Amino acid sequence: MGTEGENVRVIAGRYRLEERIGRGGMGLVWRAADQLLGRQVAVKELVLDPSLSAEEARLQRERTLREARAVAQLRHPHIIVVHDVVEDDERPYIVMELIDGGSLAERIAGRGPVDAREAARIGIDLLGALRRAHGAGVLHRDLKPANVLMEAGTDRVVLTDFGIAQVAGATTLTESGSFVGSPEYTAPERMSGERTGPESDLWSLGALLCAVLSGESPFRRDSLGGILHAVVVDEIRPPVQAQPILPVVRGLLERDPERRLDAAEAERLLREFLDTGRTPRAPVAYTPTQRDVPRRAVPPPEVPEAPTPPAALASRSSRHSARGVLIAAALVAAMAGAGVSAAALLMREGGNGSRTPASSGPSSPSASPSRPSAPGATVTVTRPPTTVPASATSRTVPSGYRLTHDPDRFSLAVPDGFTRSPQGERIFYMSPGETFRIGIKMSDPEPGGPLAVMRRSDADGPANNPGYHDGRVTETSHNGNPAALWEFTWNGFTAAEGPRHTYDLCWEEGDRMYDVWVSAPVGKEQESKEYFDVAVGTFVPG
CATH class of the missing domain: 3.30.200.20 (Phosphorylase Kinase; domain 1)
Structure with a gap:
């Protein structure tokens, strides 16, 4: 007693x-x-x-x-x-x-946000803790600054309060109908009630890194309904203070848990930043094999698909967003006292909004540098492509893509919702909002072949692409033909959108030279890499 x-x-x-x-x-x-x-x-x-x-x-x-x-x-x-x-x-x-010292939340409230190096150190320590917990079958499920202690005198990072931890095989409180956790730091798949895994804790870490860098979670809103909408639907905008480690933050805040950055890679990138002081990136080399086609590939359809209208949502990410609206509405409706109706929440759905007029993709071999279209300019789309049965070629078209027979005599698979935009000697297929750009260029062979062409483009990179850095050219092959892969990062089209990363493969086939590339904002390399691999893997000339 x-x-x-x-x-x-x-x-x-x-x-x-x-x-x-x-x-x-x-x-x-x-x-x-x-x-x-x-x-x-x-x-x-x-x-x-x-x-x-x-x-x-x-x-x-x-x-x-x-x-x-x-x-x-x-x-x-x-x-x-x-x-x-x-x-x-x-x-x-x-x-x-007993840890002498307050929580990370108290530290931020009392002393303000930390710099990128300190955030990286904290992130590495927490990743080590999560890897140990996950290896033992334990999920934390409430990772946030208030549950991280900072030991006075040593600044040792200590993860605490496993109060809603889930042990493999144990019954959890959520199974009885109660939601537990902190919505600002809760992964969207947990919001939807799906079975969650270690990836959900990694999402929470991404939100935590934003909070320690800027002072608040990127999902903070004035109401519970607003928070839920931000987590599952709204465009995710990491704070500007996250720029030095942006690939890590964006990778952790990937809504699709299958695409989310894993703990080992996140730790490697943060250590790279601490060692070099440079913004890290996750190099994903092109491997010209069928294995590169995503596991989600399905057998070719028996009949042609109808072309997707320009207003259609693009790719798996957009489909997650549409589904997320329903999830958020259902959650808000279920949580009494939230003060936000499901109808009001649905009214907020607006996607990413409009962007600047179409601009061309990154500089490609033997092409002069492109410039964004002037305000108010229109892009003429001639001879709209037709969609043909996937059985028209031997290539497997993954789920979520359609096989397009382009008027310029080539075919390839592009994500649902991407629309054609010819710009001079180059053809683009762009996602709504132009976040992702698939570019195709066909030309006569040049002296030295693809490797020489890509090396010249790399040398001209700073002149053609403002802020050009981390350029790398790798000799490879494609369909048994000489090829070269060029990867690089540059400042992007607008300061608001931020830097972009490009995968570009050039190869010779027959008496022609082909160039296929994908450009996307830094932090979206995983999705961009899938689009690139599918485009290259399904491209058929003629």
Whole structure:
């Protein structure tokens, strides 16, 4: 039984609760003295709601015990250590190591955001903690600045409050219909009620990195409905302070968990930034094999598909957004007291909005540098392409793409919703908003072949592409023909959109030279790489 003094309580005959130092995950946290071992500890006390039924109170106690079991099995310098679990007056307590120092949230509130190097250090430490937890089958599910402690004097990063942790095979509170977690830091797949995995914690880390760099989550809004809409639908805009590690932030904040940056790669990129001071990028080399075609490929359809109208949503990402509107609306409708109706939430759906007039893609071999169209200019689309059955070629067309027979006598698979835009000697297929640009150019062979052409383009890169950097030309082959792959990053068309990354393959086939490239904003390399591999893998001249 607990004993009472004038200002203290002793629980389990051993731990003297001295001072309340915080609250986390349905409990109060106390600074306490372990009278047996003579050391200071932190004790988390489950606070029971007196209005709960006996069954509900039992579920709360089980949750606390689950937290203790989940964390006690983990040993890592950046994960809180659990010393003991005790019960006193039918109330459970978790005894943990005491970290002198406040939370990361308190640090940001008191001292302001951190710089990119400190954010990278924090990110690396948390990635190590998450990798250890995930390796043991434990998901945190509530990663946010308030649940990260910063040890005074050493700045050691410590992940704590596994209060809603999920252990593999255990029943979770969400399965009984209650949503747990912090919406600003919750992955969209968790919002939708789908079965979640380690990728959901990595999304939360991406939001956390934005918060420590700018002072707030990119999904902060004035209402719960606004937050839900931002997480599952709105365009994600990382803060400008995230630019030095933008590929990591964008990779972690990828809505499709299958495309999300994994922990090992995120850690590698952050370490690269700390080592070099340069913005890292994830090089994904082109490998001219059928394996590059995404696993989602399906057998060719038996009949032609109708051309997708320009207003159609593009690619899997846009389809996720459309579905996300329904998810957000359903969540808001289900959460009583949110103050936002589902109808109002749906009214906010507007996509990414309009952008500047069409501009050409990145500079390609033997082509003069392109310039954005003048304001108000129109792009004439001549001889609209027709869609033909996938069986017209031996190439497999993945789900979400359509095989297009272009009027300029070539065919390739492009994502649903992409529209044709010829610009001089180059043909573009662009996503709505022109975020993704697939470019095609056909020409006569040039001296030295594709490798020489790409090397000349690389040498001319700074003149043709403002802010050109990280250019790399690799000799390869395509369909048994000489080829060269050129990758580079540049400043992009507008400051608002930011820098872009390009994959460009040039090869000779027959008596012609072909050039196929994909350009996309930095941070969207994974999706861009898929578009590139499919375009190259399904391209057929003639």
